[in-house]
Amino acid sequence: MTTKPLPLTPELHAYLVAHGSAPDEIVxxxxxxxxxxxxxxxxxxxxxxxxxxxxxxxxxxxVRQAVEVGTFTGLSSLAIARGLADGGRLTCFxxxxxYTGIARRYWTRAGVQDRIELRIGPxxxxxxxxxxxxxxxxxxxxxxKVGYPVYWDELVxxxxxxxxxxxxxxxxxxxxxxxxxxxxRAIAAFNDEVLADVRVDVVMLSIADGVTLxxxx
Ligand SMILES: C[S@@+](CC[C@H](N)C(=O)[O-])C[C@H]1O[C@@H](n2cnc3c(N)ncnc32)[C@H](O)[C@@H]1O
Numbered sequence: 547m548t549t550k551p552l553p554l555t556p557e558l559h560a561y562l563v564a565h566g567s568a569p570d571e572i573v574x575x576x577x578x579x580x581x582x583x584x585x586x587x588x589x590x591x592x593x594x595x596x597x598x599x600x601x602x603x604x605x606x607x608x609v610r611q612a613v614e615v616g617t618f619t620g621l622s623s624l625a626i627a628r629g630l631a632d633g634g635r636l637t638c639f640x641x642x643x644x645y646t647g648i649a650r651r652y653w654t655r656a657g658v659q660d661r662i663e664l665r666i667g668p669x670x671x672x673x674x675x676x677x678x679x680x681x682x683x684x685x686x687x688x689x690x691k692v693g694y695p696v697y698w699d700e701l702v703x704x705x706x707x708x709x710x711x712x713x714x715x716x717x718x719x720x721x722x723x724x725x726x727x728x729x730x731r732a733i734a735a736f737n738d739e740v741l742a743d744v745r746v747d748v749v750m751l752s753i754a755d756g757v758t759l760x761x762x763x
């Protein structure tokens with residue numbers, strides 16, 4: 547049994563990325579446009595290999611009802627929408643018309659716009675408008691970090707048994723070990739809360755900036 551962690555050097559990361567399915571032209575152009583139009587914010591976008599993982603996971607789970615909290619220019623939502631089962635739907639939550647204006651264009655280009663509904667507003671409020679029954683198969687949380695506990699509390703009771711919640715940035719560049727700002731502290735506390743939540747089984751993956759997968763019991 548190997549218990550020694552593998553250091554992910556830049557070379558090994560490049561190898562890993564090169565040996566997964568390559569991003570298509572739409573993903574490449576969305577990434578390039580985001581970097582050009584929003585250089586200061588582009589780092590918020592999920593990594594291309596993470597997008598591929600989201601499509602893989604969504605397809606594997608046969609997701610029909612999905613939610614995303616934190617859409618930005620649309621890479622993760624595009625990835626989730628591409629993995630949905632026939633007739634599947636994704637509801638996206640964000641506060642920015644500007645960022646999601648770019649997302650809408652790429653959804654249309656990829657032909658997934660009919661599967662996606664976008665709701666603009668603070669997600670702590672807009673998530674409450676979702677039906678209160680257990681109807682969701684998949685959720686992806688990637689908005690403001692201090693809001694994660696609220697989004698978690700709104701989503702868990704709405705997930706079907708066996709559904710999965712994926713949460714982004716749960717390693718915070720390694721700073722969960724020694725938090726340096728309010729966002730780091732919020733994620734460190736959130737990770738502890740998730741671990742103690744008896745409604746879910748949890749694994750943390752070291753993809754990109756850390757992705758937690760929680761399977762709802
Ligand atoms: C890290 S980015 C999301 C990146 C996206 N998942 C992607 O792959 O491109 C965070 C997003 O959360 C949104 N956001 C921030 N605070 C929010 C809030 N209170 N409610 C809803 N969305 C919020 C921001 O507008 C931003 O688009």
